Amino acid sequence: MRERVTLRDVARLAAVSAKTVSRVVNDDAHVTPGTRARVQKAIAELGFQPNLVARSLRVGRADVVGLVVESLADPFFARLTSAVEQAAYERGLAVMVSSVGNQEPERESVIVESLLVRQVAGLIVAPMAQSHTYLAGPGRRTPIVFVDRLPEGLVSDAVLVDDLAAAETATRHLLDHGHRRVAFLGSELRNPTTRLRLAGYRRALAAHGLAGDESLVAVGAGTAAEAREAAELLLAAPQPPTAIFSSNMRCSLGLVPLLHGRGRTDVAVVSFDDFAMADSLVPAVTVLDHDPEVIGRAAAERLFRRLDEPDAPAETVMVPVGLVARGSGELRPPGHEGGDGHVPQDSLQDRVRHGAEGRASTMTTPHAQEGAR
Amino acid sequence: MRERVTLRDVARLAAVSAKTVSRVVNDDAHVTPGTRARVQKAIAELGFQPNLVARSLRVGRADVVGLVVESLADPFFARLTSAVEQAAYERGLAVMVSSVGNQEPERESVIVESLLVRQVAGLIVAPMAQSHTYLAGPGRRTPIVFVDRLPEGLVSDAVLVDDLAAAETATRHLLDHGHRRVAFLGSELRNPTTRLRLAGYRRALAAHGLAGDESLVAVGAGTAAEAREAAELLLAAPQPPTAIFSSNMRCSLGLVPLLHGRGRTDVAVVSFDDFAMADSLVPAVTVLDHDPEVIGRAAAERLFRRLDEPDAPAETVMVPVGLVARGSGELRPPGHEGGDGHVPQDSLQDRVRHGAEGRASTMTTPHAQEGAR
DNA sequence: AACCGCTTTGTCATCGATGTCAAGCCATCG
DNA sequence: CGATGGCTTGACATCGATGACAAAGCGGTT
Numbered sequence: 074m075r076e077r078v079t080l081r082d083v084a085r086l087a088a089v090s091a092k093t094v095s096r097v098v099n100d101d102a103h104v105t106p107g108t109r110a111r112v113q114k115a116i117a118e119l120g121f122q123p124n125l126v127a128r129s130l131r132v133g134r135a136d137v138v139g140l141v142v143e144s145l146a147d148p149f150f151a152r153l154t155s156a157v158e159q160a161a162y163e164r165g166l167a168v169m170v171s172s173v174g175n176q177e178p179e180r181e182s183v184i185v186e187s188l189l190v191r192q193v194a195g196l197i198v199a200p201m202a203q204s205h206t207y208l209a210g211p212g213r214r215t216p217i218v219f220v221d222r223l224p225e226g227l228v229s230d231a232v233l234v235d236d237l238a239a240a241e242t243a244t245r246h247l248l249d250h251g252h253r254r255v256a257f258l259g260s261e262l263r264n265p266t267t268r269l270r271l272a273g274y275r276r277a278l279a280a281h282g283l284a285g286d287e288s289l290v291a292v293g294a295g296t297a298a299e300a301r302e303a304a305e306l307l308l309a310a311p312q313p314p315t316a317i318f319s320s321n322m323r324c325s326l327g328l329v330p331l332l333h334g335r336g337r338t339d340v341a342v343v344s345f346d347d348f349a350m351a352d353s354l355v356p357a358v359t360v361l362d363h364d365p366e367v368i369g370r371a372a373a374e375r376l377f378r379r380l381d382e383p384d385a386p387a388e389t390v391m392v393p394v395g396l397v398a399r400g401s402g403e404l405r406p407p408g409h410e411g412g413d414g415h416v417p418q419d420s421l422q423d424r425v426r427h428g429a430e431g432r433a434s435t436m437t438t439p440h441a442q443e444g445a446r
Numbered sequence: 447m448r449e450r451v452t453l454r455d456v457a458r459l460a461a462v463s464a465k466t467v468s469r470v471v472n473d474d475a476h477v478t479p480g481t482r483a484r485v486q487k488a489i490a491e492l493g494f495q496p497n498l499v500a501r502s503l504r505v506g507r508a509d510v511v512g513l514v515v516e517s518l519a520d521p522f523f524a525r526l527t528s529a530v531e532q533a534a535y536e537r538g539l540a541v542m543v544s545s546v547g548n549q550e551p552e553r554e555s556v557i558v559e560s561l562l563v564r565q566v567a568g569l570i571v572a573p574m575a576q577s578h579t580y581l582a583g584p585g586r587r588t589p590i591v592f593v594d595r596l597p598e599g600l601v602s603d604a605v606l607v608d609d610l611a612a613a614e615t616a617t618r619h620l621l622d623h624g625h626r627r628v629a630f631l632g633s634e635l636r637n638p639t640t641r642l643r644l645a646g647y648r649r650a651l652a653a654h655g656l657a658g659d660e661s662l663v664a665v666g667a668g669t670a671a672e673a674r675e676a677a678e679l680l681l682a683a684p685q686p687p688t689a690i691f692s693s694n695m696r697c698s699l700g701l702v703p704l705l706h707g708r709g710r711t712d713v714a715v716v717s718f719d720d721f722a723m724a725d726s727l728v729p730a731v732t733v734l735d736h737d738p739e740v741i742g743r744a745a746a747e748r749l750f751r752r753l754d755e756p757d758a759p760a761e762t763v764m765v766p767v768g769l770v771a772r773g774s775g776e777l778r779p780p781g782h783e784g785g786d787g788h789v790p791q792d793s794l795q796d797r798v799r800h801g802a803e804g805r806a807s808t809m810t811t812p813h814a815q816e817g818a819r
Numbered sequence: 820a821a822c823c824g825c826t827t828t829g830t831c832a833t834c835g836a837t838g839t840c841a842a843g844c845c846a847t848c849g
Numbered sequence: 850c851g852a853t854g855g856c857t858t859g860a861c862a863t864c865g866a867t868g869a870c871a872a873a874g875c876g877g878t879t
Contacts (some may be wrong), residue, residue, distance in 0.1 A: 077585065077866055090829045095867060103827060120585065126502045127865035130834050135499055137542070137564075145531060146739075148722075149525030158518060158545055167542045167564060169510070172531055191510075191540060192499045212450065212493065276463045332725035349521075350723030353703035366519075452835055463859045468837060476857060500835035503864050822878085829872075836864090843858075849851095 078121045086117035098123055129192060137167045138376060139188035141181065141198040144172050149322065149346060149365050150199065153220070156369025157197060164377060169193065173201045175295060178263075182207045189215055195376045200224055203263070215402025216379040220372045222265050223389070230379055232372040232390045233365040236266055239394035240320065241280075243343040243361050246396060247316040248281045252341060252406050256289040256307050256314035258300060258324045267292065270320040270345060289314055299326030308337065315406035316341035322348050329358060341404040343396070352399055359402025363394040451494045460488035471496055499721065502565060510540045511749060513559035514571040517545050522695065522719060522738050523572065526593070529742025530570060537750060542566065546574045548668060551636075555580045562588055568749045573597055576636070589752040593745045595638050596762070603752055605745045605763045607736040609639055612767035613646025613693065614653075616716040616734050619769060620689040621654045625714060625779050629680050629687035631661040631673060631697045640665065643693045643718060662687055673700030681710065688714065688779035695719035702731060714777040716769070725772055732775025736767040 080098075084091045089108060092245040096104050097112040104112075117122075129135040138161050142150040149185070150172075158168045169191065188196060196217040205224035207219065217224075220230040228386045247255050257274045259267045271292070273286050291307055294300035300323060307314055317340060319325040325344040332340055333354065344360045346353065351358040371390050378387070396402075453471075457464045462481060469477050470485040477485075488494075501506040511534050515523040523545075531541045542564065544557045551574040558581070561569060569590040578597035581590065590597075592604040620628050630647045632640045634771045644665070664680055667673035673696060674720050680687055690713060692698040699716040703711055707725065717724065724731040744763050750759070769775075 077865095080867095081865080091865090092830080092867075093828060096828090099867085105492070105827065108828085122559070122563050124503075124565065124865050125563045126499060126508055127834090128505050128867075129499045130497075131865080131867045133834070135564075145518075145528035146525045146812070148521055148524065151521065151527075152519045154524075154527075154543070155518035155545065158543060162544065167544065168558065169540045169542050170531060171535065171540065172528065186495065187540065190495045190498045191508075192497065210493070326722065330723070333726055333728075348723070349699065349721055350703070350727070353706055354723070354727075355706075434822090450835095453837095454835080464835090465837075465859060469858090472837085478857065481857085497835055500864090501837075503866090504835080504837045506864070763859085820879100824877090825875085827872105827874075830870090831868105832870105833868085834866090838863080839861090841858105841860085844856085846853100846855090849854080 078119045080121070080123070083112065083115045083119055083121045085095070086119060087112045091170035096098050127433065133192070134194045135192045136165060137169055137191070137193045138373070139185075139191075139193040139196040140168055140170045141184055141196065142170065142172055143175055143199060147322075148348070152365035153199070153369040153372075156366040157373045160352035160370050160377075166194065167172075167441045168309055175201075178202050189213075195380055197372045197376060198224075216376060216383065218372045218376045218379065220368055222269075230375050230387050230389070232368055232375060232392060232423035234368065234392050234394050236269040236394075237273040237276070239279045239361050239363070239396075240318070240345065242273075242394075242396055243279070243318050243345065243402075244274045244400055245278035246359075246398075247318065247341055247343060248277060248283075250316075250341065250403055252314075253283065254286070254312065254314045254316070254406075256291065256317045257320060258294065258296055258304060258307070258317055258328060259290075259292040259320040260323065262292050267320060274318055274320075294324055294327065297323050297327035300324040301331050302327075303382055304331050308335075310341075314340070316343075316404075319344045322346035325358070329354070336348065338401075339404065339407070341402055341406070343402040347397070354401075356400030359399045360397050361394050361395050362415075363392060368392050369438075381406060451492045453494070453496070456485065456488045456492055456494045459492060497787045504782060506565070507567045508565045509538060510542055510564070510566045511746070512564070512566040513541055513543045514557055514561070514569065515543065515545055516548055516572060516574055516660075518543065520695075521721070524744040525738035526572075526745075529739040530746045533743050533746035533750075539567065547575075551575050562586075568753055570745045570749060571597075589749060589756065591745045591749045591752065595642075595742055596730075601760050603748050603760050603762070605741055605765060607741065607765050607767050609642035609647040609767075610618055610649070612734050612736070612769075613643035613691070613718065614650045615646075615680075615767075615769055616691050616718065616775075617647045617650035618653070619732075619771075620691065620714055620716060621650060621656075621773055623689075623714065623776055623778055625687075625689035626656065626658070627662060627685065627687045627689070627779075629664065629690045630693060631667065631677060631690055631701060632663075632665040632693040633668055633696065635665050640693060647693075656726045661685075667697055667700065670696050670700035673697040674704045675700075677701045677704050689777075690715050692717045695721050698724075698731070700732075702727070711774075712777065712780070714775055714779070716775040720770070727774075729773030729777065732772045733770050734767050735770050736765060741765050803804070 080091045080094050087111060093108060094112055095330065097109050119179060140154060140157055145151055154170055161168045169188055171188060173181050173184055181202040185198065195386065196215060198217055198219050199221045200219055204226050206226040209227050213443045217229050219229055223231050244255060257271060259271060262268060278285050288310060294303045304327060317328060319328050319342060325348060330336055338356060342358055344358050347360045347362045351360055371392055375390055410434040449632055453467050454465045456467045462485060466481060467485055470482055498509065511581055513527060513530055515527065518527060534541045542561055544561060546554045553634055554575040558571065562617055566588065569588060571590055571592050572594045572776050573592055577599050582600050596604050617628060630644060632644060635641060651658050661683060664676040667676045677700060690701060692701050692715060698721060705711055705756040711729060715731055717731050720733045720735045724733055746767055748763055
């Protein structure tokens with residue numbers, strides 16, 4: 074079997090030094106067209122391919138970006154990963170993905186370290202851990218972009234969706250359609266995203282002069298099955314909600330089938346996160362849609378700029394979230410008259426979007442959502 | 447800022463040689479408890495972390511597996527990736543994912559090469575390209591496990607689902623429920639998976655003594671929107687089908703909303719690939735479910751065994767596909783009497799599975815499905 | 820002819836770890 | 850007491866590329 078072909082083999086065949094071959098491979102300008110051709114011929118003849126591990130060792134970083142998410146089985150993170158991967162490919166970088174799982178957020182640091190020791194050029198992290206001080210030491214030079222929420226105890230680049238404002242928008246949307254008993258369905262409260270969305274929900278209630286009724290807040294549902302149970306309890310209460318704000322996809326995947334199975338499609342629903350088939354149910358499900366592709370690409374581009382300018386100040390990029398009205402969020406409460414009770418029949422055609430639109434906005438203040446905690 | 451900490455720094459502090467530190471790091475038995483403790487103390491004190499790129503260069507391979515799929519945005523591949531990533535993590539390996547996209551299958555070779563030059567220990571590839579002779583040269587030592595279909599022009603490990611048998615099962619299921627006009631909805635025919643499934647469909651028809659009616663075969667729909675159009679044409683035909691076998695998820699995501707929007711839920715449907723909400727529609731959608739997690743883990747485990755035994759003969763692992771009857775596939779054609787017209791109300795409870803079950807089976811004959819081409 | 824400056828090419832060391840092989844050390848045994 | 854053998858430890862080369870620097874080549878100037 075032929076041995077592995079190296080730079081030196083090419084050099085020998087082309088009767089030049091290894092360094093010259095390296096120059097040709099790296100498109101260095103200081104090579105005569107003649108020798109360049111000779112070297113390229115030798116490269117083709119031997120089928121030489123540079124060993125990127127050796128290059129990485131020499132230059133001190135691999136042309137790889139690391140990506141840390143909760144779970145690739147979650148379509149949100151899958152599409153985010155897809156966007157990151159495409160952006161990276163365009164820049165000639167590979168992507169290493171690792172998932173933390175939703176059982177032990179502490180694993181995050183282990184996973185991050187395992188990528189750092191592989192000398193990744195940069196990291197994109199959807200934070201799960203409570204604290205990120207473990208990344209704060211003086212020897213840590215690898216740039217990190219956080220997505221979805223800010224790290225605790227660390228100033229760094231980040232790409233965020235405006236969770237609080239979006240949740241407020243969704244809740245206000247339901248209130249504006251006449252509901253007064255609006256429930257909140259969410260995951261673990263130790264997840265800051267859940268906390269922000271709950272805060273937005275409460276802010277909207279307060280703006281309407283409604284005191285929060287804690288019996289309408291159901292949190293802690295980590296799986297669709299648990300969300301289903303939580304929703305069952307809400308509906309069985311003496312004064313059940315007429316509308317439910319489901320604060321993430323897992324909750325919606327528990328809630329929506331339950332309502333349809335029970336024939337309770339009179340309950341208004343707005344879901345944070347879009348999901349497959351959400352627009353083909355009757356009524357179609359109104360959602361807050363924060364596009365994972367947009368977030369993923371924004372994070373990748375933020376990281377690339379950071380690689381080009383390591384010393385610029387940390388930046389937070391805000392990605393807008395739109396409300397896609399499809400029917401379920403525009404239902405009126407029982408006994409309510411007037412207004413447009415209109416439920417679009419084929420909602421694919423007449424989507425309406427409210428809320429922030431257009432390009433992501435950038436700010437150098439790294440603690441945009443700090444006040445909400 | 448503190449410099450990067452290397453093996454030598456630890457060696458200096460512990461007053462031993464670099465090699466001894468290496469031995470401690472790699473749990474080599476030939477180290478005195480005393481020196482081991484001294485070295486470990488120094489490691490902890492300096493916060494030393496071995497540079498895996500350097501190790502990879504030295505040992506000639508990175509502790510990384512490469513994964514090549516069509517698209518991470520496709521939930522099937524996302525879940526497959528998730529399973530591979532978990533299996534790899536358990537073995538201390540990282541995963542580099544790259545997607546080829548469905549536009550240019552030729553890109554596959556570029557992507558694969560880009561992983562090979564990074565010295566991945568092994569590859570898992572869901573093949574898109576027509577030919578894989580580009581992998582056949584003598585210098586190619588990196589093991590590759592193919593998933594979903596066999597490579598062309600190359601003998602290699604593979605993990606397959608029995609597409610032909612599964613498609614035959616699905617079609618037979620519809621025929622057994624009394625249908626005589628069963629349509630086939632599929633993607634590009636240049637995709638061998640589509641070809642195998644079409645062959646299974648035809649075989650089931652033939653077994654029932656039905657000549658294939660080519661007007662019932664709609665292929666070429668690459669997106670859900672195209673599948674929707676193709677399905678519209680099928681339904682508008684002079685002799686429309688009473689049942690449709692949708693041969694992949696994209697097709698189903700076009701077909702099913704169309705049927706629901708048109709109020710044509712009388713048309714029987716079996717879908718290859720499960721999808722979100724498929725079980726909460728009325729009627730719930732009967733699917734062929736080949737679990738991407740099972741395939742991903744089988745592929746990873748096949749690869750790990752290959753890493754342990756580089757010279758064993760190539761193996762093909764077959765992963766079973768089950769039919770999940772939920773209602774839509776058990777509808778009877780118009781005018782048909784008798785039999786159990788029963789449609790399960792809450793199909794989550796009474797799933798019925800037919801077809802092969804249990805563990806994946808292994809064979810060393812590498813061309814299990816060759817005859818079907 | 821000698822010199823300058825510029826480009827092209829080469830030499831050598833280096834990135835950080837590990838494989839090879841040998842030296843050092845101690846215990847055991849003839 | 851010296852030889853033998855096992856175990857621990859270290860010196861050195863090496864994986865394959867690239868950075869720093871130097872030498873060689875070449876044309877133009879005075």
